[in-house]
Each structure stands twice: as C-alpha cells, then as structure tokens.
Amino acid sequence: MPHRLTTEDPDFESRFAALLTMKREDSPDVDDTVAAIIAYVRKRGDAALIELTAKFDRLELTADTLAFSDDEIDEHVARVPEDERAALELAAARIRAYHERQMPEDAQWTDEAGATLGWRWGPVDAAGLYVPGGLASYPSSVLMNAIPAKVAGVERLVVTAPTPDGKANPLVLLAARIAGVDQVLKIGGAQAIAALAYGTETVAPVDKITGPGNAYVAAAKRRVFGRVGIDMIAGPSEILVIADKDNDPDWIALDLLSQAEHDESAQSILVTTSAPLADAVAQAVEDRLLTLERRAIAAASWREYGAIIVVRDLGEAAALADQIAAEHLELCVAEPHSLAANIRHAGAMFLGKWTPEAIGDYIGGPNHVLPTARSARFSSGLSVMDFLKRTTLAHMSPAALKAIGPGAETLARSESLEAHGLSVRARLDRLNE
Amino acid sequence: MPHRLTTEDPDFESRFAALLTMKREDSPDVDDTVAAIIAYVRKRGDAALIELTAKFDRLELTADTLAFSDDEIDEHVARVPEDERAALELAAARIRAYHERQMPEDAQWTDEAGATLGWRWGPVDAAGLYVPGGLASYPSSVLMNAIPAKVAGVERLVVTAPTPDGKANPLVLLAARIAGVDQVLKIGGAQAIAALAYGTETVAPVDKITGPGNAYVAAAKRRVFGRVGIDMIAGPSEILVIADKDNDPDWIALDLLSQAEHDESAQSILVTTSAPLADAVAQAVEDRLLTLERRAIAAASWREYGAIIVVRDLGEAAALADQIAAEHLELCVAEPHSLAANIRHAGAMFLGKWTPEAIGDYIGGPNHVLPTARSARFSSGLSVMDFLKRTTLAHMSPAALKAIGPGAETLARSESLEAHGLSVRARLDRLNE
Known part of the structure; x- marks a missing residue:
C-alpha cells in the first residue's frame, strides 16, 4: 500500500519528513572499477573501447566500425513506422521552438565612470550525449539533450549509444538524425564517458557530457567532471x-x-x-x-x-x-x-x-x-544554458581608470597583494604625469 | 626562468601542449578525513563544530558564540580605515550594478497549438558562502559571492569565516555587512561545509554553497554536492x-x-x-x-x-x-x-x-x-544565475491536447511506457465523446 497521510494526523510532521528522506536508491560503490576503466581507455584508446565493448556488450568492433556509418543509420531508420517518425518530428520541432526562446542575450554598456562593461555568450565547441542501452534507451531523451545543444550552436555533437549484441534502437538513431547529431558511437558504460572526456584515436574529445546512465556512467561522469562539464546526476x-x-x-x-x-x-x-x-x-x-x-x-x-x-x-x-x-x-x-x-x-x-x-x-x-x-x-532542468558559457568583458578608458583605479589600489593593499596595486598605480602615474 | 616559446620553433606544438597540461597542483587525498568530519557533524551537530573548531582553529566556542554577534561585528568594523571602507563601498556598488543587469527574465507565451508555455526564475531560499581564514581571507571575495546572491533575491545568506586563534578579519566582516549577509559563523574547514549542508541545532541548512577553500573544503563541497548546490571547484x-x-x-x-x-x-x-x-x-x-x-x-x-x-x-x-x-x-x-x-x-x-x-x-x-x-x-564565472533556478511551465488547453496529444501517445507506446500513453489517451477520449 502507498503511504497515506493527512495533515490532521498528530504525527504528520514526522511521517512527512520520513517520506521526504526515504532512501530510494542503492548507490553501489563502483568507483574503483570506473577509475580503472577510465585509466585503461586513457592508456589504450580505441583498443580499450573495442576490448571492453566485446566484453560488456558482446559486440565486436574495429576502429572503423566504432561509429554507425551513414548507411547503417539509413538502414535502421528506414524501419521506423511513419506515425512514429511524424511524432518524433513534431516533438523535435516543438522542443526546438521552446529552447530557441531560451537563448540569452549579450550585453554591453558604458557606465558613468567611463567603463565599458558587458558579457558575451558562446557555445561549447563539442558536446557528448550519453544514451543508455537496453530498456531505458529513449529516443525522446536524445531529442531533449541534443536539441538544446544544437540550438546553443554547438558545432560537434556526439552520441554514445551502447548497442548490446549489436541490437540498435532505430528510433534512437532517427532521433539523433533529426536533432542534427554528427556522430553516433556504438559504445557505452564508463568507457564511453572516458572516450568522450579524453578522446581516443577515433573519438575526438568533447567539452561537455550530458545524458542519463547507470551507476557506472554516473560515477564516470562525476570522475571526469572538471576535465569536461557534465549535467546533473539524475536520481x-x-x-x-x-x-x-x-x-x-x-x-x-x-x-x-x-x-x-x-x-x-x-x-x-x-x-x-x-x-x-x-x-x-x-x-x-x-x-x-x-x-x-x-x-x-x-x-x-x-x-x-x-x-x-x-x-x-x-x-x-x-x-x-x-x-x-x-x-x-x-x-x-x-x-x-x-x-x-x-x-x-x-x-x-x-x-x-x-x-x-x-x-x-x-x-x-x-x-x-x-x-x-x-x-x-x-x-x-536542462536548457540551452548548459551548452553555453559566458565571458565577461571590461574595458577602461583612461578616465575610468582614474575614477575607480584608486579604489582597486586601496583594496589590493588591504589584501597584501602589492603587484595588484602596482599594476593599477603604474598606469595612474602615467595619467598624472 | 619562465618557459620561452615561439610559434616558429619546430617543436612548438609539443612544447605548448606540455605547457597546457602541466600539473600545477597537488591534490592531497583528504577524502576519508572529510567523510569522517561530515559524518561527525551530522551526528553531533553543534557539539562537533565546537570540538573541531577548538582542535583545528584553537578557538573555544559555545552554541551562543558560533556566530559573530552584531556587537562583535560593530567593534571589528569600527577599526576599518575610512579609505578602505570607501573603496569597499564603491566596489560593492559597482558589483551590484553589474550583477543587477544579469537578472534573467521570465517568459510565457501561447503557441499555435494552444499550448501555453514558459518558465519562471526564482532564487534559492538560502545560500552559504565559505570565506577562507588566514592569508587568503579576501574581503573582495565576500562581495563577489554575496552580492550576486542578494541580487538574485536569496533571503538568507550565511558566511562561514574561520577565525583561527580568535583573529577575525575586520574587512571581511565589513564586506559581509555591506553585502547584506545575515549571519557570519566563526567556523571553517569541512565542518563548516557539513554544517551548511546538513544544519545543526544552531546552523540552519542552506541550499547552495559557494566560495573558495583549501583541499578539505573542496573535498567537502564535492561530497555534499547533490544534497545542496555548489559552485565550481576553483584551481x-x-x-x-x-x-x-x-x-x-x-x-x-x-x-x-x-x-x-x-x-x-x-x-x-x-x-x-x-x-x-x-x-x-x-x-x-x-x-x-x-x-x-x-x-x-x-x-x-x-x-x-x-x-x-x-x-x-x-x-x-x-x-x-x-x-x-x-x-x-x-x-x-x-x-x-x-x-x-x-x-x-x-x-x-x-x-x-x-x-x-x-x-x-x-x-x-x-x-x-x-x-x-x-x-x-x-x-x-559566478553570476546571479548561480543563485537562481528555473521552473518550466506548460498548460494545455483541451484543443492543444487534441492537437499534440496523439504524438505523445505514439512516442510513449514506442518507448513501451503504457501508462504515459494512457494518461494522454484517457483525456483524448473524453474530448472525443
């Protein structure tokens, strides 16, 4: 039976608190295994991907067949029924329209001190999207991850879609094609995350990795965080x-x-x-x-x-x-x-x-x-912002430096950072010559 | 001597790559120690904070003196020289003006299918800002973390400022006051991060933790990530x-x-x-x-x-x-x-x-x-966005559901998620009655 509470229960607060803090997930400690897999991929590159995919997914690959070829994708997507294709295209169009409105604006202004300030948004160069294999291999997730990346302007988008026993999901491949994905790799697990983060002979490294996965994938994402950006770890x-x-x-x-x-x-x-x-x-x-x-x-x-x-x-x-x-x-x-x-x-x-x-x-x-x-x-939730980053801009006119520079010099001195203060002072002295 | 390269060097690429990948930081493995400290604070609350602060910072506290009192802050900030106070106020005003422009806008629109879509931004309820003790205790960092939080609309902002041997930094306290910080705690290290994330009898938990710190603080932030939001781990x-x-x-x-x-x-x-x-x-x-x-x-x-x-x-x-x-x-x-x-x-x-x-x-x-x-x-870089989160909004009119519902049903069925499809179908059937 589900839990049944009413706020009139005398013990409501404690029962509600218990409900909120229920542990719903075992988090197996796979960290050592994942660390070893990542190190192995970094060391052996494609060979490690091929070996681990044979072992875990019972799929024999070569460097030339790590990625789906256009012909393979054509063949798979041709099998998608028309109503499913139409639904996927409608979904893609609607997701794209929504996310296009999320694009943030650049800004630049000159303030009363004469300082020109602002920021500029730009996309990451390349993103990788992990798509789980098996039961939880959802084409809708491909759209939800890939479309914001493409709307953000990401130039290169790679999907890793493990293909156990060689069984590909045609709808996943169609979703990838509709969303404008550039490459779909037949690899999965921690080895796929390692390849995306560090690159191999065949897989060019990306800057950001998103997408759901099992405990191994989650642990691998946590581990490569910093080297690349990651999205949240979903529960x-x-x-x-x-x-x-x-x-x-x-x-x-x-x-x-x-x-x-x-x-x-x-x-x-x-x-x-x-x-x-x-x-x-x-x-x-x-x-x-x-x-x-x-x-x-x-x-x-x-x-x-x-x-x-x-x-x-x-x-x-x-x-x-x-x-x-x-x-x-x-x-x-x-x-x-x-x-x-x-x-x-x-x-x-x-x-x-x-x-x-x-x-x-x-x-x-x-x-x-x-x-x-x-x-x-x-x-x-995921958005175009996850595939963008902001560079802040500051430009001082000599007058602006004269107006606010002394404050910076004072604060630098108060923090005992002399060179900081001198870098301002040297310029102020020139203005006062 | 610094490295000296020119792009005309025949080995430029490899020398430049080596420069980029130089390891510049030892990351001591303090993870077990940090895990133990966090567990101890979760178990013993204030008593753990008091014990660990006595041990690491040689400072005897009680539950009543964990936070600086208003009188203590008054006393410290009275000692700040006038030019430093003026510089800090100028800095705060300029940082505030810049960050106010970052506030993102809510959006809502109705599309051609009759679906009303949009999103809404809102602040986190409470944020904690870690300020390192000792040499790297920078009042400028207090402003840079606290002002975006306050601009975002965060209601409760707590600073943890370790105070080894009872030595407080008056400029840090003044910066906290100028920025509108609500509480300054005299604790630091992994125990401060644990208190902010999980709360104790005296410290109410926060939703987001930002600010720089040493290896222990960084490891603690990584560990509480998920329970609360954190900013980046700075190198x-x-x-x-x-x-x-x-x-x-x-x-x-x-x-x-x-x-x-x-x-x-x-x-x-x-x-x-x-x-x-x-x-x-x-x-x-x-x-x-x-x-x-x-x-x-x-x-x-x-x-x-x-x-x-x-x-x-x-x-x-x-x-x-x-x-x-x-x-x-x-x-x-x-x-x-x-x-x-x-x-x-x-x-x-x-x-x-x-x-x-x-x-x-x-x-x-x-x-x-x-x-x-x-x-x-x-x-x-840090911005008001770090203290905001977005809720997406969707409202379907019956006509909108009729227009796009069948696509959702098709995709749900293709993903073998029957209840998803039925939840749409049950409503569509009503419309077709």
Missing part, C-alpha cells in the same frame, strides 16, 4: 500531483502510474484537498495495476514509495510542494496559475487537468531532463 | 596577456606578477607579436621581483609555470588563447574589441592597455570568481 523520477475534488480519479491514477512505471525507485505522490478523491484515486490505481504492461515495476514503486496526502486546503498543499521540490509537479486544480504562483520549488509544472505530465516527457516543448531528489531547490 | 589562478609591440613592459610585467603573487601554483603567460617586448617584459619581471613584497611566491610561480610565447601575428595569438581558455585574458593591443571577437574561450576579458586585470579583481563590476584550468571552454 529516480518523481511526480507530485496536487488535485482538488473535481478530478477524474482514473486520470490522476494514470498520471501517478506514469512515473511509477519508469522504475521501482520512482516516487508518485498525490496531495489532495478531497478525502473522497484520495480514496477514489487509490482504487483507480489498483484497477489500472491489474492490466498495466509494466505493472510489476509500477506496483513495486507505488507500494513502496507512493503516497497520498490529504490536506485542509491548497495553501497547505503549496507548502508541502515546496518541501518536496518535485521534479514534476501537476496542478490539477481549478485555478492552476494562482496555485503555481504560490509554489517556489519544482523542476517543471504542468498546469490544469488537460496537461498530463506525459505531455512534458515528449512533446510539450520544455525539457524533460529535470532536477530530482529535491534538487529543484537549487537547480534547473 | 590555481591564471592570466594570459596578449600584447602588441606598443606596450610598457613594466605594466605587462606587473599584470603577470599580479597573478603570480597569488600562489606558487598560479600561472602567468604572455603572448606577444613582438620579440623585443618579450625580452623587455622578461627583464621588467626580474626587476620587479627584486622588491616585490610577495617575491618568494611570485618568483616561484613565474619560474615554474610562467611562459612567454612569441607569435607571428594576432591570429596566432587568438588561436592559442582558445586552447589556453584562460581564467583571465588581457588584450593589450591597439584594437582589443576586434581581437576579442576572434577569441571564443576565456573566463573574463580585460580590453585595452588601461584595463589591468586587478581592476576586475576588485572594482570593475564583473565577478572575479572565474573558471580555471581550461574550464572556460565549458563553464562561466
């Missing part, structure tokens, strides 16, 4: 649905289950002002679990981590939402915009009853790579 | 100066030395089109090193890691600059703006001969917390 997925009494219990049940079916560690929480709706949703979930294809996974997630919380009013709901800081937040209430205005922390909000979270996973436009495990308190 | 400072022949060698020498005097691991590089200027700067550095207060540090940095590279033209200089991706880049050339336009990677650019890098350290306006160790290829 299991979460949804919080806030619902008033006027909802179809089956819709809410399906929204909760669409997180639960991802992963046994996923967490789905319903917060509602209506005890009858709470009961009806609980029943609807059970009904759907009888037939759902992924019912084993969804049921495990729901019974272990699922929760239904009855609150007195939407003010209480908003306060709980800020404590949960959910990755996905659905507002199935009559006035979703005003409720949204009262909530500070969430990765993505889905407003109103006609906006199931699944729309955001695929086709809404906003990114589906979002902060998990309460990190929406301090971080954001 | 030793660097400057690249690109100079044409029309420069005063002494000015350039002082600019190079103002990085070298920070730290024996700092790196100063001059790239110039003029061999005579190269010689003159080399001599000017030696002359200045005779009398500089921090000559031992500056000389060690310059002789070990310093470099002078003569290039054929500014095009070559720009190409090298992109490979170096320097934290600080000074363009001491006749047309600095056009050279800047040809360079993609740098943390901060200082344009023209009247803009010594030290202006940027203190008073220019842009942030002085900048990406080191070539990470300007993929990351940016």
Whole structure:
C-alpha cells in the first residue's frame, strides 16, 4: 500500500519528513572499477573501447566500425513506422521552438565612470550525449539533450549509444538524425564517458557530457567532471500531483502510474484537498495495476514509495510542494496559475487537468531532463544554458581608470597583494604625469 | 626562468601542449578525513563544530558564540580605515550594478497549438558562502559571492569565516555587512561545509554553497554536492596577456606578477607579436621581483609555470588563447574589441592597455570568481544565475491536447511506457465523446 497521510494526523510532521528522506536508491560503490576503466581507455584508446565493448556488450568492433556509418543509420531508420517518425518530428520541432526562446542575450554598456562593461555568450565547441542501452534507451531523451545543444550552436555533437549484441534502437538513431547529431558511437558504460572526456584515436574529445546512465556512467561522469562539464546526476523520477475534488480519479491514477512505471525507485505522490478523491484515486490505481504492461515495476514503486496526502486546503498543499521540490509537479486544480504562483520549488509544472505530465516527457516543448531528489531547490532542468558559457568583458578608458583605479589600489593593499596595486598605480602615474 | 616559446620553433606544438597540461597542483587525498568530519557533524551537530573548531582553529566556542554577534561585528568594523571602507563601498556598488543587469527574465507565451508555455526564475531560499581564514581571507571575495546572491533575491545568506586563534578579519566582516549577509559563523574547514549542508541545532541548512577553500573544503563541497548546490571547484589562478609591440613592459610585467603573487601554483603567460617586448617584459619581471613584497611566491610561480610565447601575428595569438581558455585574458593591443571577437574561450576579458586585470579583481563590476584550468571552454564565472533556478511551465488547453496529444501517445507506446500513453489517451477520449 502507498503511504497515506493527512495533515490532521498528530504525527504528520514526522511521517512527512520520513517520506521526504526515504532512501530510494542503492548507490553501489563502483568507483574503483570506473577509475580503472577510465585509466585503461586513457592508456589504450580505441583498443580499450573495442576490448571492453566485446566484453560488456558482446559486440565486436574495429576502429572503423566504432561509429554507425551513414548507411547503417539509413538502414535502421528506414524501419521506423511513419506515425512514429511524424511524432518524433513534431516533438523535435516543438522542443526546438521552446529552447530557441531560451537563448540569452549579450550585453554591453558604458557606465558613468567611463567603463565599458558587458558579457558575451558562446557555445561549447563539442558536446557528448550519453544514451543508455537496453530498456531505458529513449529516443525522446536524445531529442531533449541534443536539441538544446544544437540550438546553443554547438558545432560537434556526439552520441554514445551502447548497442548490446549489436541490437540498435532505430528510433534512437532517427532521433539523433533529426536533432542534427554528427556522430553516433556504438559504445557505452564508463568507457564511453572516458572516450568522450579524453578522446581516443577515433573519438575526438568533447567539452561537455550530458545524458542519463547507470551507476557506472554516473560515477564516470562525476570522475571526469572538471576535465569536461557534465549535467546533473539524475536520481529516480518523481511526480507530485496536487488535485482538488473535481478530478477524474482514473486520470490522476494514470498520471501517478506514469512515473511509477519508469522504475521501482520512482516516487508518485498525490496531495489532495478531497478525502473522497484520495480514496477514489487509490482504487483507480489498483484497477489500472491489474492490466498495466509494466505493472510489476509500477506496483513495486507505488507500494513502496507512493503516497497520498490529504490536506485542509491548497495553501497547505503549496507548502508541502515546496518541501518536496518535485521534479514534476501537476496542478490539477481549478485555478492552476494562482496555485503555481504560490509554489517556489519544482523542476517543471504542468498546469490544469488537460496537461498530463506525459505531455512534458515528449512533446510539450520544455525539457524533460529535470532536477530530482529535491534538487529543484537549487537547480534547473536542462536548457540551452548548459551548452553555453559566458565571458565577461571590461574595458577602461583612461578616465575610468582614474575614477575607480584608486579604489582597486586601496583594496589590493588591504589584501597584501602589492603587484595588484602596482599594476593599477603604474598606469595612474602615467595619467598624472 | 619562465618557459620561452615561439610559434616558429619546430617543436612548438609539443612544447605548448606540455605547457597546457602541466600539473600545477597537488591534490592531497583528504577524502576519508572529510567523510569522517561530515559524518561527525551530522551526528553531533553543534557539539562537533565546537570540538573541531577548538582542535583545528584553537578557538573555544559555545552554541551562543558560533556566530559573530552584531556587537562583535560593530567593534571589528569600527577599526576599518575610512579609505578602505570607501573603496569597499564603491566596489560593492559597482558589483551590484553589474550583477543587477544579469537578472534573467521570465517568459510565457501561447503557441499555435494552444499550448501555453514558459518558465519562471526564482532564487534559492538560502545560500552559504565559505570565506577562507588566514592569508587568503579576501574581503573582495565576500562581495563577489554575496552580492550576486542578494541580487538574485536569496533571503538568507550565511558566511562561514574561520577565525583561527580568535583573529577575525575586520574587512571581511565589513564586506559581509555591506553585502547584506545575515549571519557570519566563526567556523571553517569541512565542518563548516557539513554544517551548511546538513544544519545543526544552531546552523540552519542552506541550499547552495559557494566560495573558495583549501583541499578539505573542496573535498567537502564535492561530497555534499547533490544534497545542496555548489559552485565550481576553483584551481590555481591564471592570466594570459596578449600584447602588441606598443606596450610598457613594466605594466605587462606587473599584470603577470599580479597573478603570480597569488600562489606558487598560479600561472602567468604572455603572448606577444613582438620579440623585443618579450625580452623587455622578461627583464621588467626580474626587476620587479627584486622588491616585490610577495617575491618568494611570485618568483616561484613565474619560474615554474610562467611562459612567454612569441607569435607571428594576432591570429596566432587568438588561436592559442582558445586552447589556453584562460581564467583571465588581457588584450593589450591597439584594437582589443576586434581581437576579442576572434577569441571564443576565456573566463573574463580585460580590453585595452588601461584595463589591468586587478581592476576586475576588485572594482570593475564583473565577478572575479572565474573558471580555471581550461574550464572556460565549458563553464562561466559566478553570476546571479548561480543563485537562481528555473521552473518550466506548460498548460494545455483541451484543443492543444487534441492537437499534440496523439504524438505523445505514439512516442510513449514506442518507448513501451503504457501508462504515459494512457494518461494522454484517457483525456483524448473524453474530448472525443
């Protein structure tokens, strides 16, 4: 059974705190293994990739076949049914349109002291996108990672898509092609991350690595961080649905289950002002679990981590939402915009009853790579900003230096950094000659 | 002697590559010690902070004296000379004005399908700023970290300023006051990071931790990352100066030395089109090193890691600059703006001969917390963005769901995520009733 709470429970605070801090994921310590794999790839390059791919993915490669050829991709994508191709193209167009609006602007101005200041944004030169193999090989994730990179202006975009036993996912290859990916490598695991970060004879190194992966991939990303940029390390997925009494219990049940079916560690929480709706949703979930294809996974997630919380009013709901800081937040209430205005922390909000979270996973436009495990308190979903960096600009006229230089000299001296002060003083003296 | 290269050297490429990859910092493995300290603070709270501060900083505290009182701060800041106070206030005003322009805008629009999309920025609730004790206790860094946080709208800002032997830095306390810091704690090291991340009886936990520190602080920040947000882990400072022949060698020498005097691991590089200027700067550095207060540090940095590279033209200089991706880049050339336009990677650019890098350290306006160790290829200096996070918004009208829902359903089915598809289908069926 899922956890069932009401804010009227005398022990609500402690039960809610326990719910928030439940450990939902084993983090196996694979750090030594990963360190060894990275060192091996750095030392032996392509040979290491070939050897490890044969070992872990039962796939024999050569330096010439590490990447999918255009012909191979053509052959795979030709097998994609037309409706799936059309859906992927619609999704790509909508994701592109949304992310194009995120492009930040450069700025430059001259202030009253005569200093010209500003900044300039520019893309990273090259990015690598890790796509998991097997069950969690999602074409939608290819779009969500690759399109922001391309919108940002990244020139070279490489996907690593492990291909165990040689089985490629045609939709992943099609998504890569639609998104403008330049190269798709048939490698995975920590070895793929090492190749992207350090390069090999065949794989040119990138500057930024994004994309989800298993414990080995996550550990490898942490380890190469600094050498290259990485995106967040994502935890299991979460949804919080806030619902008033006027909802179809089956819709809410399906929204909760669409997180639960991802992963046994996923967490789905319903917060509602209506005890009858709470009961009806609980029943609807059970009904759907009888037939759902992924019912084993969804049921495990729901019974272990699922929760239904009855609150007195939407003010209480908003306060709980800020404590949960959910990755996905659905507002199935009559006035979703005003409720949204009262909530500070969430990765993505889905407003109103006609906006199931699944729309955001695929086709809404906003990114589906979002902060998990309460990190929406301090971080954001993936965006074009992740593939851009900013250079600040400062230009002093002689008059500007004369106006503000003495202050810099004073502070340099107060910090006992004499050369800092002298570098300003030498120029000021020239102006006073 | 510093490294001396010209692009005409037959072995230039390999010598330049060696210069780029020189290891400039020992990273002692303090991870186990740090893990133990964090666990101890989590378990024992204030008592652990008090015990560890007595042990490492020889300072006896109680729960009541962990933070500086207003009276203590008054007393310290009263001792700050008037010119230093005025300089700090000028710096704060300029840094604030620059960072206020960085505030990103919210967005919301309705697209042709009838979907209302957008995003909303909001500040983290609370931030912690680590200020090192001892020699590297810089009031300018307090301003550079605290002001962006306050501009972002962070409600609660805590500084940890270790106070070994009870010796506080009055300028650090004044900078904290000017910047609007809410609380200054007399603790440091990994225990301070643990307290900020997890909280104790006296220290409320924060959501984001920024600020420089030693190996213990850096390891602790890495370890609490995920629980809270952190800024970058900064390496030793660097400057690249690109100079044409029309420069005063002494000015350039002082600019190079103002990085070298920070730290024996700092790196100063001059790239110039003029061999005579190269010689003159080399001599000017030696002359200045005779009398500089921090000559031992500056000389060690310059002789070990310093470099002078003569290039054929500014095009070559720009190409090298992109490979170096320097934290600080000074363009001491006749047309600095056009050279800047040809360079993609740098943390901060200082344009023209009247803009010594030290202006940027203190008073220019842009942030002085900048990406080191070539990470300007993929990351940016500190900004208000580091204290903000974005929530994406999506609202579907029934018509919008009808228009794009089927695509989501198709993609969900292609990824074998049935509940995702059903959550859309259930709503579409209602629309078709």
